[in-house]
Structures are given as structure tokens and as C-alpha cells.
Amino acid sequence: xxxxxxxxxxxxxxxxxxxxxxxFIQAYTAGTVADYQMAAMCMAIFFKGLDSRELxxxxxxxxxxxxVLDLSDTPAIKVDKHSTGGVGDKVSLSLAPxxxxxxxxxxxxxxxxxxxxxxxxxxxxSIPGFNVNLSTADYRRLVREVGCCLxxxxxxxxxxxxxxxALRDVTATVDCIPLxxxxxxxxxxxxxxxxxxxxxxxxxxxxxxxxxxxxVLARTMIGLGAEMNRKVVALLTDMDQPLGRQxxxxxxxxxxxxxxxxxxxxxxxEITYALTAEMLVLGKKAANVEEARGMLRRxxxxxxxxxxxxxxxxxxGGDPRSIDDYSLLPTAKATTDVVAPKDGFVTGxxxxxxxxxxxxxGAGRQRVDSKIDPAVGFTLxxxxxxxxKQGEPLVQVHYNDAGPVExxxxxxxxxxxxxxxxxxxxxxVLERLE
Numbered sequence: 001x002x003x004x005x006x007x008x009x010x011x012x013x014x015x016x017x018x019x020x021x022x023x024f025i026q027a028y029t030a031g032t033v034a035d036y037q038m039a040a041m042c043m044a045i046f047f048k049g050l051d052s053r054e055l056x057x058x059x060x061x062x063x064x065x066x067x068v069l070d071l072s073d074t075p076a077i078k079v080d081k082h083s084t085g086g087v088g089d090k091v092s093l094s095l096a097p098x099x100x101x102x103x104x105x106x107x108x109x110x111x112x113x114x115x116x117x118x119x120x121x122x123x124x125x126s127i128p129g130f131n132v133n134l135s136t137a138d139y140r141r142l143v144r145e146v147g148c149c150l151x152x153x154x155x156x157x158x159x160x161x162x163x164x165x166a167l168r169d170v171t172a173t174v175d176c177i178p179l180x181x182x183x184x185x186x187x188x189x190x191x192x193x194x195x196x197x198x199x200x201x202x203x204x205x206x207x208x209x210x211x212x213x214x215x216v217l218a219r220t221m222i223g224l225g226a227e228m229n230r231k232v233v234a235l236l237t238d239m240d241q242p243l244g245r246q247x248x249x250x251x252x253x254x255x256x257x258x259x260x261x262x263x264x265x266x267x268x269x270e271i272t273y274a275l276t277a278e279m280l281v282l283g284k285k286a287a288n289v290e291e292a293r294g295m296l297r298r299x300x301x302x303x304x305x306x307x308x309x310x311x312x313x314x315x316x317g318g319d320p321r322s323i324d325d326y327s328l329l330p331t332a333k334a335t336t337d338v339v340a341p342k343d344g345f346v347t348g349x350x351x352x353x354x355x356x357x358x359x360x361x362g363a364g365r366q367r368v369d370s371k372i373d374p375a376v377g378f379t380l381x382x383x384x385x386x387x388x389k390q391g392e393p394l395v396q397v398h399y400n401d402a403g404p405v406e407x408x409x410x411x412x413x414x415x416x417x418x419x420x421x422x423x424x425x426x427x428x429v430l431e432r433l434e
Contacts, residue, residue: 001017001020003024003027003033003037003041004037006020006024006041007037007040007041007044010041010044010045010048011040011044011047011048012048013048015051015053015054016050016054016057018053018054018056018057021054021057021058021061022057022060022061024041024061025058025061025062025065025160026061026065028160028163028164029065029066029159029160029163035167038164038167039167039171039173042164042167042168042171042173042176042179043171043173045173045176045178045179046173046176046179049178050178052223055178055181055182055220055223055224056224056227058178058182059181059182059185059186059224059227059228060228061160062158062160062161062164062182062183062186063158063185063186063189063190063228065158065159065160065161065186066155066156066157066158066159066160066190067136067156067157067190068189068190068192069107069136069139069140069157069190069191069192070140070192071105071107071140071143071144071191071192071193073140073144074105074140074143074144076103076104076105076283077104077105077194077195077282077283077284078104078105078106078107078143078192078193078194078195078283079099079104079105079106079193079194079195079196079197079279079282079283080106080107080108080188080191080193080196080197081095081096081106081108081196081197081198081199081275081276081279082184082188082196082197082198082199083198083199083201084180084184084198084199084200084201084206084207084208084214084217085117085118085201085206085207086117086118086201086205086206086239086242086243086351086355087116087117087118087205087239087242087243087247087351087352087354087355087358088118088242088243088244088245088246088247088252088268088380089117089118089199089201089239089243090118090123090243090244090246090252090253090255090256090268091199091243091268091271091272091275092108092110092120092150093120093123093124093252093253093256094256094257094259094260094264094272094305094309095272095275095276095279096108096148096150096312097148097260097305097306097308097309097312098260098272098276098296098299098300098305098308099148099276099279099280099283100146100147100148100308100312101147101299101304101305101307101308102276102280102285102286102292102295102296102299103147103283103285104147104279104280104282104283104285105143105144105147105148105283106143106147106148106149106279107139107143107148107149107191107192107193108120108148108149108150108151108191109151109152109153109154109157109187109188109190109191110124110132110150110151110152111152111153112152112365113364113365113372116205116351116352116354116355116356116358116359116364117205117207117355117364118247118249118252118355118358118363118364120150121150121152122249122372122374123249123250123252123253123256124150124253124318125249125374126249126250126253126329126330126374126375127253127313127318127319127322127329128318128319128322128328128329129317129318129319130313130316130317130318131316131317131318132150132151132152132316133151133152134149134151134316135154136154136156136157139151140192142315142316143192145315146311146312146315147308148308148312149312149315149316150312150316153187157187157190157191158186158187158190160186161183161186161187164179164183165183168183174207175207177213177216177217177220178220180207180217181217181220181221181224182224184198184221185221185224185225185228189225189228189230193230194230194231194282195230195231195232195233195279195282195283196225196230196231196232196233197232197233197234197235197275197278197279197282198218198221198222198232198233198234198235199234199235199237199271199275200214200217200218200234200235200236200237201214201237201238201239202214202236202237202238202239202240202430203238203239203240203241203351204239204240204241204348204349204350204351204352204353205239205240205241205242205351205352205354205355206239206351211236211430211431214236214430215236215431215433218234218236218433219234219433221234222234222433222434231282231434232434233278233282233432233433233434234432234433234434235274235275235278235429235431235432235433236429236430236431236432236433237271237274237428237429237430238426238427238428238429238430239351240348240349240351240384240426241348241349241351241383241384242349242351242354242355242380242383243267243268243271244264244265244267244268245265245379245380245381245383246377246378246379246380247354247355247358247363247377247378247380248358248361248363248374248375248376248377248378248398249330249363249372249374249375249377250329250330250331250374250375250377251377251378251379251398252377253329254326254329255268257306257309257323257326259272260300260305260306260309261300261306262300262301267428270428270429271428271429273293273296273297274289274428274429276292276296277289277292277293277296278292280292280295280296306323309323310323330373330374330375331375331398332375332376332377332398332399332400333399333400334398334399334400334402335396335397335398335399336396336397336399336405336409337381337393337394337395337396337397338393338394338395338396338397338409338412338413339390339391339392339393339394340382340388340389340390340391340392340393340394340418341390341413341418342390342418343388343389343390344387344388344418344419344420345385345386345387345388345418345419345420345421345422345423346382346383346384346385346386346388346394346416346417346418347384347417347418347419347421347422347423348384348416348417348423349380349383349384349415349416349417350414350415350416350417351415353411353412353414353415354378354380354411354412354415356411357378357408357411357412357415358376358377358378360404360407360408360411361373361376361377361378361397361399361404361405361408362376362400362401362404363376363377373400373401375398375400376398376399376400377398378395378396378397378398378412379395379396379398380394380395381393381394381395381396382394382395384423384426385422385423385425386422387422388418394412394413394416395412397409397412
């Protein structure tokens, strides 16, 4: 079938043959299917969806559009984690060294922040010298020798996804579950992993605003994993407020290091332990989650987790001294506070609003090619459930350019909700699926 016929068939609710899907994606990767034709197909999928057979074929075609990495020279079970994105979500920075310190190799190909969500690569690059642009040969070697490597997507790995993600971003087809699921799984399975833990965020700072939508996405990705003989476990986790207290790249690195020293906020620590424990069970280093949690706590207490982080940093060209001396990380020139307008309790934080305020300050990006400032961001001094007094600081803003600061402060204040009573605590892990 010609591209026109395939687009028309899907627009009208028809089912596409797997061989036609394979040919269509191959042609798009090669440039013989134009962007406008793929944009039309994505919009047709947005409205008409893909059934399980079509989705499997779409994801498999994306996966095999480039190199599928072979990590068989690392004999242990290789496990990665993927988050659907949030605000203050620096879990990968602590999870990877924790898992590796406990004997689970972690091959991780990560992305950059876009819109209101932060990106692991941007956080890593705030560590002086840290190189996320390694060759696939170096990636394989470091997974084998160090037990972990964290890089960006290369031109050889899932190139169809790289092209398609940029196109979806400008054609209002990002928030489409079949396209999200196939994008994530094609990248992750191309890494050479044996198993995957998914952190599917739910709430005002997530792409999935409701548990129902998050559940559908999680089950879709678990199904794709099963079809490709990969074990996938998903946790639905809360993103109705930022995770931890730091938002901004270098600030989040500091908090991640604090977590490996046992000194991070409880919510961030709990989510990190919950996800990493699942990795240890999948990697057969622990019989169950309780045993895995004990291993993780010991790796923090005995210093092996922080030692592994320094090893990862050094192996990828970064300055390991910055893990002990935060003054070597990018630091903003000035700070200012957003203060509470009245007495009461913080009853809610519109998390996407906080993320967009970070973008306005320069900590995030609206476009893939936008420049970011690794030093700027926020320290959340008050979170949901905390009591506040009028005039008491809610958020400390770390900035270099004073220009956007008043707008940023107004955005942050608008994101906070106040009431006379503290709200009931919301669970951090809403559901587990496998």
C-alpha cells in the first residue's frame, strides 16, 4: 500500500497490516515518507488508536529502525527504569548507582527535559565534565565494567523514534497512549535490557492526570514488553506535587547525592527505594521487595552507593569531587523568597505550574534546542500538609537573571493552594502492575 492509502485506512478506522506498518516506518526513517505524511498518520492514530496487533508491529518497527544493542558480554540480568516525567523527579540519579551497587547492571539511555518536565541528561550535565554522548562501544564497556552507564539517545538507537518524537511535539500528538507506549518501549528495548521498571506518574504534574489513564498506559507498555519477551513491572506514583524539595538541574543533583547519604526528603527516598527494589527483584539479586529494601538501606549506610555514584561520574568524564563539594556544581548568583499570603495549611500545589515556572526561570526548555541554565531553580520550603504563617517563605528561588523573577514568583504563588485544615495524606505509590 502507498502512504496515502495507509493514512486513509487508519483515518477511517481500518486495521493496518503489520508488514505495511513496518514498510511505512522504514520509509519514514529513510526519508521517503515525508514529515507531513507521518504527521497525518499520527493524528489518525490519535483519534482511531491501534489495536494490540497493530501496536506490537508499530513498536517492533520502531525498535528495529536502528541498532538493537547487544549486552550479552555482561552476563547478569540487566534492568532499567523509565519515568513518564514529572517535576523534581531526579530518581534516576540515585536509583542507578543504588541498583549497580547491589549488583544489578543498569544500562540507561535517557532524555532531556521538555515542557514542564525535567530531563535526566540535563541534570547529569550539571556535574562538571559529565559526558552523556558516549559511543555505543563505551556504553557496552561501562555497563560491563562499572555496572552502569547513562547516556543520551544515539543516532543508531531507535532513529525512527527520535524523528517521530520531534514531529509529535509540534503536531499536538504527544499525549496519545499508543504513540507514547511504542516510543518508550522501542527506546528502552533497544538498550539491551532484560527487564524494565516503569514509573508512571499520576497527577497535576504528570502527562497522565488520572489513575485510569496511567493504568491504561502502564498496561499497554507491560503488554509490549511481554510480546518482546521482556519482564516489565509498573508502579503508578504520585505527581500531585513536586518530588522532594529541589527543582532545577544542579539543585536536583545535590538532593540525589543527599539521598545516597540517607539525608533526602522522605517522599523522594521512598519512591527511589520502591522503584529500585523492584529492579533488584527483577535482577534476581533479592527474593522479594522487603529483602531488596534491606540491601538498598545497607548500601546507603555502608557508603557503597555513594562510592558507585563517584565511579559512574569519573568513568563518564565528570569530576567526582563535586559529589562531596557542592560548591563545584553550578550555583546561582542570588536567591529570593516567595512568601505565604496568609496563615493556614498548604492544601495543594499545581505541579505543572511549578514546572512551567522553572522553564520561565531558565531551568527547563520549551523546545528541544533551547538553552538551559543548570544553576537556577527552586527549593520548596513548604509542601502539601505543611502549616504556614503569613509572610513565611514558601519557596526559595535561585536565579542568575533578575528579568523573569517577578513573573516566576507570581507563577509559584498561583500554584499554591491554602486552607484551614491539612489535607489527608495521599499515598506515594498508588498501584503496582505486572
